[in-house]
Amino acid sequence: MTELDTRPAPARTDVDDLVRPDRVSGAVYTDPEVFELEMQRIFREGWVYVGHESEVPEPGDYVTRRIGREPVILVRSKDGEVRVLANRCSHRGNRLCNAEKGNSSTFRCPYHGWTFTNAGDLVGVPMRQGYAERFLAVREELGLAPAPRMDSYGGFVFASLTAEGISLREHLGSATGAIDRLLALSPTGTLDLRAGWMKHRMRCNWKMVMENNVDGYHALFTHQSVYDAVRPAKVSHVPTKVEVYVRDLGDGHSEIDYAAEYTRLDDEFVWFGRAPREKLPKYVAAMEEAHGPEATHKAFVVGPPHTLIFPNLFLAEMNIMTVEPLGPGETIAYTTPALIPGQDEMNERMLRRTEGAMGPAGFLIADDGEIGMRNQFGLAAREPEWIQLSRGIETDIEDETGIVNHDKSAETPQRGWWKHWSSVLNGRAPGAVSGSTGEERA
Amino acid sequence: MTVTAREAIDHGAQATRPEAAVEAFLYREARLADEARYSEWEALWDDDGVYWVPMGPDDDPHVNLSYIYDNRRRIKSRIAQLNSGVRHSQTPPSVMRRTLANLEVLDRTSDDRGTTVTVGANFALYEYRYDMNIWAGRVVYAVRIRADGELRLVAKTVHLVNAGGPVPTLAFLV
Numbered sequence: 001m002t003e004l005d006t007r008p009a010p011a012r013t014d015v016d017d018l019v020r021p022d023r024v025s026g027a028v029y030t031d032p033e034v035f036e037l038e039m040q041r042i043f044r045e046g047w048v049y050v051g052h053e054s055e056v057p058e059p060g061d062y063v064t065r066r067i068g069r070e071p072v073i074l075v076r077s078k079d080g081e082v083r084v085l086a087n088r089c090s091h092r093g094n095r096l097c098n099a100e101k102g103n104s105s106t107f108r109c110p111y112h113g114w115t116f117t118n119a120g121d122l123v124g125v126p127m128r129q130g131y132a133e134r135f136l137a138v139r140e141e142l143g144l145a146p147a148p149r150m151d152s153y154g155g156f157v158f159a160s161l162t163a164e165g166i167s168l169r170e171h172l173g174s175a176t177g178a179i180d181r182l183l184a185l186s187p188t189g190t191l192d193l194r195a196g197w198m199k200h201r202m203r204c205n206w207k208m209v210m211e212n213n214v215d216g217y218h219a220l221f222t223h224q225s226v227y228d229a230v231r232p233a234k235v236s237h238v239p240t241k242v243e244v245y246v247r248d249l250g251d252g253h254s255e256i257d258y259a260a261e262y263t264r265l266d267d268e269f270v271w272f273g274r275a276p277r278e279k280l281p282k283y284v285a286a287m288e289e290a291h292g293p294e295a296t297h298k299a300f301v302v303g304p305p306h307t308l309i310f311p312n313l314f315l316a317e318m319n320i321m322t323v324e325p326l327g328p329g330e331t332i333a334y335t336t337p338a339l340i341p342g343q344d345e346m347n348e349r350m351l352r353r354t355e356g357a358m359g360p361a362g363f364l365i366a367d368d369g370e371i372g373m374r375n376q377f378g379l380a381a382r383e384p385e386w387i388q389l390s391r392g393i394e395t396d397i398e399d400e401t402g403i404v405n406h407d408k409s410a411e412t413p414q415r416g417w418w419k420h421w422s423s424v425l426n427g428r429a430p431g432a433v434s435g436s437t438g439e440e441r442a
Numbered sequence: 443m444t445v446t447a448r449e450a451i452d453h454g455a456q457a458t459r460p461e462a463a464v465e466a467f468l469y470r471e472a473r474l475a476d477e478a479r480y481s482e483w484e485a486l487w488d489d490d491g492v493y494w495v496p497m498g499p500d501d502d503p504h505v506n507l508s509y510i511y512d513n514r515r516r517i518k519s520r521i522a523q524l525n526s527g528v529r530h531s532q533t534p535p536s537v538m539r540r541t542l543a544n545l546e547v548l549d550r551t552s553d554d555r556g557t558t559v560t561v562g563a564n565f566a567l568y569e570y571r572y573d574m575n576i577w578a579g580r581v582v583y584a585v586r587i588r589a590d591g592e593l594r595l596v597a598k599t600v601h602l603v604n605a606g607g608p609v610p611t612l613a614f615l616v
Contacts, residue, residue, distance in 0.1 A: 100606075195507040196497050199607030225529040229522040332608045336507060351507055352516075361495065361510045361612040363523055369611050370531035373572075 012037050019422040021415065022390035026379040028418075029205040034425075035328045041425050042311050043068025045162040045432070047171040049313035049322055050074055050084055050147075052193040053155040054341075060103040060118055066324055067161055072147065073097050074157060077119035078105065084147035084159040085120045096144070107144075120144035154179040155191060156313070166431035174402065175253040178307035178315050182338060184299045185318075187286035192339040193320060195351060198359035200333045204372030206312075206325035209333050211417055212368055213314045213321070214254045214306070216246055216408035217391065222371050226363050234270055235261055239407040246392075248403040248416025252310025252424070256408060259302045271303035271317055273353065283346040304338075308413065310420060319354050329376050333369075335359050389414050457546030460561050464585050465545060467593045468561065471583075472542055475615040478535035483615060484521040488586055488594035489514050495600045495616060497607070509605075509612055524615075531613035538614065540567035548582070556588040558596060565600075567616065575610060578603045 012033035018025040028034055042048075048067050051074040055063050062075035064087055071087035073096075089096045089109040096107045096116070106123070108115045115124030120143045125131070147159035151168035153176055158168050169176070183189050202209055212218065220227065220237055227233055235258065236242050243260035262270050269275045277284050277300075287296040304317040314321040316335070324332040337354040339347045357364045392410025396403050405412040423429045459465070467486075474483040487493075494503060495510040503511045512520060523529050542563045549560035560582065567577040584597035600616050602609070 195505070196501070197607075198497065198507060198509065199609065201608040201610045203610075222530065225523045225526040228528065229526040230519045348504055351503070352511065355508055355511050356516065359509060359612075360609050361616075363519070366531040366611050366613040367529065370613075 014427070015422050015425045019418050020386075021419070022393055023386040023388055024418050025385050026382070026387055027385075028387075028421075029208060029376065030328055030379050032328055035325070037425050038325070039068045041427065041432075042421075043161075043325075044070075045160065045165060046311065046424060046429075047149075047151075047158045047160050047165075047168055048311065049309065050150075050157050050159050052191065052320070053082055053152060053157060054190065054192045055101070055194060056082060058103065060105050061101075062097065062104065062118065063101045064097055064099065067147070067159060068325070070161065071095055072159070073107070073144075075118050078117065079119060081119070082150075082152070082157060083119060084150045084157070086145035086147075088145070089114055090116075090122060090142040090144065116144050120146060154183050164431070170430065171251065172309065173251040173253060174249050175251070175307060175309045178249075178253075178255060178305035178309070181302065181305045182315055184291075184295075184302075185287075185304055186340045187283075187290035187343070188341050189290075190341055192341045192347075193336050195337050195339055195347075195354075197334045197336045198354075200335070200360045200365065200369060202331045202333055202369045202372055203329060204331060204369070204376045205328055206323045206331040207417075207421070208372045208375055209323050209331050209368075210308055210312065210314060211414050212372065213316065214246065214256055214308045214413035214417075215411070216244070216256050216413075217411065218371070222367050223364055225367070230363065234258075237408065239409070242408070243406075244408040246405050246408055246410050246412045247401060248396075248412050248419075249307075250402050250416070250420075252417055252420030253308060254402075254413030254416045255305060255307035256413070258306065262301050262303055266301060268297065268300035269303075270301075272349075275349065280346055280349075283340070283343045286343065308417070310417070316358070318350055319358055321358070333365070335365070389418065457548060457562070460545055460547050460559060460585075463593065464559050464561060464587070467585055467595075468542060468545070468563070468583060471595065471598075472540050472565075476538040476540055478524070478532070478538075478614070480521045480524045480615070484517060486595045487514060487517055488588075488596050491517060491595055492597050493517055493520075494597070495602065495605075495612070497605050499601055499605070509602075509609070510616075524613075529613065531611050534571075536569045536571040536614045538567060538569045540565055542581070556586045558584050558586045560584050560597075569614065577616065579605070 018028050050065055051063055056074060056076040059076050059078050059080055062073050064073055073085045073087045076082050087095055087097050091112055091114045094109050094111040096109050104118060106115050106117055113126040117123055122139060122142045147161060148163035149160040151158060153168060153172060243264050245257045247257055248254050305315045306317055307315045312322050318338050319335055320338050321333060321335045335358045337350040339350060359365055389411045392405045392407050392412055396405050396412055403412055471486055491514045493510060493512040494508060496508045524532055542565050545561055545563045547559055548562045551558050562582050565579060565581050569575040569577060580601040582599045586594045586596045588594060
């Protein structure tokens with residue numbers, strides 16, 4: 001995997017010239033200075049999804065990830081606590097842990113043998129008699145750097161590389177409801193994200209990968225081959241015929257919400273290939289035992305969320321997607337199914353559904369990746385400057401759930417994304433660390 | 443039938459070359475995939491075929507996510523999508539040429555449907571679409587020689603060298 005240099009502080013300090021309520025400049029996807037500012041304001045100062053507690057179930061279990069460009073270890077330490085530690089030896093900076101996942105009580109640097117516990121404490125310095133007294137005095141401070149902030153919600157672990165800022169709950173805002181909606185489909189209220197991650201290299205900007213997930217306009221065209229040749233869409237795309245909503249949840253989070261349509265139909269598992277209950281007897285029984293028949297029926301009807309959590313987590317119905325930005329025009333998309341602990345019959349179906357839709361060979365995402373790449377190609381033309389995002393702007397309605405539009409193809413989610421994105425990049429989001437002095441422009 | 447890369451390597455100790463008809467069948471499969479002759483490629487499959495591209499050499503498709511794990515029905519859907527003309531990630535199709543090498547018979551079994559010959563091979567695939575991509579790996583085929591003398595593909599498992607990822611788009615027939 002390519003390791004990118006950390007560049008000097010970004011020259012750009014705001015994006016006032018790039019974002020309007022109904023359009024954004026193409027430069028948001030292509031400008032290296034915008035990318036640098038994102039690395040600082042979003043991926044260092046803000047909350048970023050790192051991993052899931054189910055990936056490290058036992059003490060010593062770890063997975064290696066990156067927050068922005070910075071390598072970290074998500075580990076369950078000997079004391080049972082989940083920690084996010086910088087994957088960098090405190091001696092000379094060597095990347096300490098080079099496996100994708102594993103179990104270890106200690107991490108030993110292969111360069112000079114410095115050894116750290118899985119809680120990050122420095123416990124071994126070979127040939128230490130060669131060090132002066134003043135080193136031995138500070139030795140205890142030379143542990144692995146923990147992420148200054150770390151918290152989790154429903155097993156989803158988030159971290160920030162900056163000490164000051166809003167709490168995770170404040171960051172998630174009403175998006176916690178989407179996580180709750182997913183967990184409601186598990187008899188134990190927990191998930192298992194250990195089926196393996198598809199890592200799909202996409203030649204487009206990371207934001208294209210994320211926003212496209214809540215674009216209800218593209219499906220009939222980008223995915224025409226599926227609807228024409230394989231199967232029709234699960235529900236109609238014609239707004240007057242369906243109760244499907246797009247929603248800007250605030251704080252950069254947004255969704256396509258099928259709940260009202262599924263509830264109107266009152267059919268179970270429309271979101272799961274309309275699988276009949278008889279095909280999933282153990283899962284149905286476990287759900288009814290855990291939640292009772294009424295809540296179970298409701299969960300099976302309403303189904304999972306289709307919700308984007310700013311900046312890098314997409315609850316893709318029964319899949320989890322996250323992105324690793326490599327540069328303005330290059331991204332790795334990670335996808336895994338949200339397996340349900342102990343529900344093998346359900347989980348094997350889920351594996352097949354994930355492979356069918358997602359990843360580099362998926363019937364859907366392979367084409368999204370292609371379109372993203374062509375978008376990046378097209379944006380190399382500098383004119384016209386603006387990308388149009390006004391669809392549905394006059395029919396948006398604000399209610400207690402956010403800004404909602406009854407037309408699934410409205411660009412309401414994208415408008416919410418860009419509004420929040422610009423406030424974060426401008427240093428004006430709640431709890432911002434590095435505020436911009438630029439004046440707000442209309 | 444699924445054979446992991448490691449099992450395939452171990453089996454290879456006493457392996458022999460496949461018979462000419464099986465070898466010719468595999469070269470034809472490679473050529474049809476290279477030339478995006480989708481329907482002709484699909485016709486090579488028997489009704490119980492499984493097309494599998496795992497993410498790890500020891501993965502179990504019942505437990506682990508794969509890039510592709512197509513049963514016969516999904517192979518049909520995949521081909522229908524490619525034939526639609528609007529599978530954007532293969533419109534136009536990748537220009538491809540692949541070579542198969544080191545062919546070895548790993549197993550030979552018989553049942554009432556015929557004799558199934560499991561063949562392991564290495565492959566190199568040159569794929570051009572905007573840029574050249576080079577793919578390589580181990581491919582394990584199960585070819586059924588049916589009672590009527592016809593050959594059909596029962597399994598094709600592709601262990602990519604870069605299965606650990608990240609991988610670019612794999613929408614073509616690998």
